[in-house]
Amino acid sequence: MFYRLTRKGFFALTLTLLLMIAVSSMFLTKASADTTLGSAAAAKGRVFGTAVANNHLSESQYASTLDTEFTGVTPENEMKWDTTESSQGSFNFSSADAIVSHAQSHNMKIRGHTLVWYSQLPSWVSNISSSSTLLQVMNNHITTEMNHFKGKIWYWDVVNEAFNDDGSRRSTNNVFQQKIGNSYIEQAFITAHAADPNAKLCYNDYNTDGINAKSNAILAMVQDFKSRGIPIDCVGFQSHLIVGQVPSDYQANLQRFANAGVDVQITELDIRMPTPASSANLQQQATDYSKVVSACVAVSRCNDITVWGITDKYSWVPNTFSGQGAALLFDDNYNKKPAYNAVIQALGSGTGITPTPTSSNPTPTPTSAITPTPTSTGGASCSVHYAITNQWNTGFGATITITNTGSTAINGWNLQFTFPNGQTITQLWNGSVTQNGSAVTVTNASYNGSIPAGGSPGAQPGFNGSWSGSNSAPTAFTLNGAACSVV
Incomplete structure (x- = not known):
C-alpha cells in the first residue's frame, strides 16, 4: 500500500528524522567522551591497571581518578617483605588489606607484588647465614602471604628482578642467590603453587623490554621451567622506559615469550623525560606509550597493562633519576597528558598512533645503507653534551x-x-655504532642524518653500556672529523 505525504506531513517526517539523528549523535558523543583507560582496554579483553599507594587513597582526586580510569591495581609497597613481615614470623597485612578491599569494592583485578625480592628486605632476612634456614623462611613467607590473600589475587609476582643485564643471576646484595643459589627461583614457584594451586604465577623484571642478554636468559629459564614442569604462568615486563627509547623489537620480544607458553604483562610502565617537560618530549612520550600499548594489543597473550602510578605528583622517578620525571599519563594536577589520548587511541584501534621516525632503538642500519653522505662541518662548529642517565x-x-x-x-x-x-656500548639507538677497543664511532640512522644550522638531529643517539672500576665521561668529540666543544 502506498501513502501520499502532504507537505505538512513531509516536513514532520523530516523533522523527526533530524531529531533521531541528533539524539543518536548525542549518545555516540557521550559514549566517546565516557571512554576511560579501563573501558578501552576491556574492549580489547585486557586490564588497564596502576600501582597504588595506600596512604594516597584518602586524597579524593587520587581515589576518584583510580576508580574512574583503572580496572586493576598493584600495591606499590604494601605487599613487600619489609612491610608484611618486618619481624620474623610477625605478619602485618593491614595496608595491603586496605588496597585489596578498595579494589574489590570497585571490581578491580589485583596483582600481588612481590613475594621474593632481594630489595626492601628487613635486616633479619638479609642477615640469615644458613641456606636451609633461609629457604625455610622464604617458603614460610610465601605460604603465609598467599594464604592470607587466597582467592583475591589475579596474578602474583613470585620472584622479582633476579637477573643482571648481562643475563647472569643477580648475586650482589641478593641473599637468596648468595645462600640458596640458582634454585631459589624455582623453589619459590613450587612453594607458591602449593600454597594456592589456582593462582597465576609470574616472574617480573626490568630492562627486558627488547631482545637482549637479560631477556634471553629469562626466556631460557621459562623454557627450562616449562620442560621440567616447574609452575610458571606469566612474565612481567616492567617497562620503566626513557622517552624516545622504546625498543624497536618490543612486540617481537613479547611474542616470543607468549610462544613459550606464558602470559605476558606490562607491569610497571612509565616513560620518563628531562624536566621541565617540553612539548616535543610530551608528543614523543605519546608516541612511545602508543607503541607499547599497541604491542600488547597485537600479542594475544598480553592481557594486562599497568602503569607505575596514577599521577606525576607521586611518581618515584624524580627521586631516583635527578632531573627526570613527567613519566605518567596524568600530570601533577591530574590533567590528562597527550600520552593519555594516545593510549586511548591505541586501545581503540588496536594499532595506535603510527610511530614517527623518531621512535627509538631502531635496528642498527649498516653505514653503507645510510642515504645521507657525511659532509664536513667546516671546522669546530658543533657542541656535544654527554650525560649518564642511569647507572x-x-x-x-x-x-x-x-x-x-x-x-x-x-x-x-x-x-x-x-x-x-674501557667502557663498552652494548645497545645503541638512533644510529649505528662501531667500537674498536675504547674508540667509538656513532653514525646517523637513515632518518636523523640532517642537522640544521643551530639545531640538532631529529632523534639524538643514546645507548646502554657496561663498565667496571670507573665510568668517567669522554672528554673530546669530533663530528665528521671536526673537533666539537664539550658542554
Whole structure:
C-alpha cells in the first residue's frame, strides 16, 4: 500500500528524522567522551591497571581518578617483605588489606607484588647465614602471604628482578642467590603453587623490554621451567622506559615469550623525560606509550597493562633519576597528558598512533645503507653534551646531545670519541655504532642524518653500556672529523 505525504506531513517526517539523528549523535558523543583507560582496554579483553599507594587513597582526586580510569591495581609497597613481615614470623597485612578491599569494592583485578625480592628486605632476612634456614623462611613467607590473600589475587609476582643485564643471576646484595643459589627461583614457584594451586604465577623484571642478554636468559629459564614442569604462568615486563627509547623489537620480544607458553604483562610502565617537560618530549612520550600499548594489543597473550602510578605528583622517578620525571599519563594536577589520548587511541584501534621516525632503538642500519653522505662541518662548529642517565652494578645508560653550532646544515654525520675507562656500548639507538677497543664511532640512522644550522638531529643517539672500576665521561668529540666543544 502506498501513502501520499502532504507537505505538512513531509516536513514532520523530516523533522523527526533530524531529531533521531541528533539524539543518536548525542549518545555516540557521550559514549566517546565516557571512554576511560579501563573501558578501552576491556574492549580489547585486557586490564588497564596502576600501582597504588595506600596512604594516597584518602586524597579524593587520587581515589576518584583510580576508580574512574583503572580496572586493576598493584600495591606499590604494601605487599613487600619489609612491610608484611618486618619481624620474623610477625605478619602485618593491614595496608595491603586496605588496597585489596578498595579494589574489590570497585571490581578491580589485583596483582600481588612481590613475594621474593632481594630489595626492601628487613635486616633479619638479609642477615640469615644458613641456606636451609633461609629457604625455610622464604617458603614460610610465601605460604603465609598467599594464604592470607587466597582467592583475591589475579596474578602474583613470585620472584622479582633476579637477573643482571648481562643475563647472569643477580648475586650482589641478593641473599637468596648468595645462600640458596640458582634454585631459589624455582623453589619459590613450587612453594607458591602449593600454597594456592589456582593462582597465576609470574616472574617480573626490568630492562627486558627488547631482545637482549637479560631477556634471553629469562626466556631460557621459562623454557627450562616449562620442560621440567616447574609452575610458571606469566612474565612481567616492567617497562620503566626513557622517552624516545622504546625498543624497536618490543612486540617481537613479547611474542616470543607468549610462544613459550606464558602470559605476558606490562607491569610497571612509565616513560620518563628531562624536566621541565617540553612539548616535543610530551608528543614523543605519546608516541612511545602508543607503541607499547599497541604491542600488547597485537600479542594475544598480553592481557594486562599497568602503569607505575596514577599521577606525576607521586611518581618515584624524580627521586631516583635527578632531573627526570613527567613519566605518567596524568600530570601533577591530574590533567590528562597527550600520552593519555594516545593510549586511548591505541586501545581503540588496536594499532595506535603510527610511530614517527623518531621512535627509538631502531635496528642498527649498516653505514653503507645510510642515504645521507657525511659532509664536513667546516671546522669546530658543533657542541656535544654527554650525560649518564642511569647507572647500576656493571651497566649504565647515556645520551649524547649533538648541536650544529655552524651556519650551514650538516647532511649525514659520524661522531667519534674515546671512552676513558674501557667502557663498552652494548645497545645503541638512533644510529649505528662501531667500537674498536675504547674508540667509538656513532653514525646517523637513515632518518636523523640532517642537522640544521643551530639545531640538532631529529632523534639524538643514546645507548646502554657496561663498565667496571670507573665510568668517567669522554672528554673530546669530533663530528665528521671536526673537533666539537664539550658542554
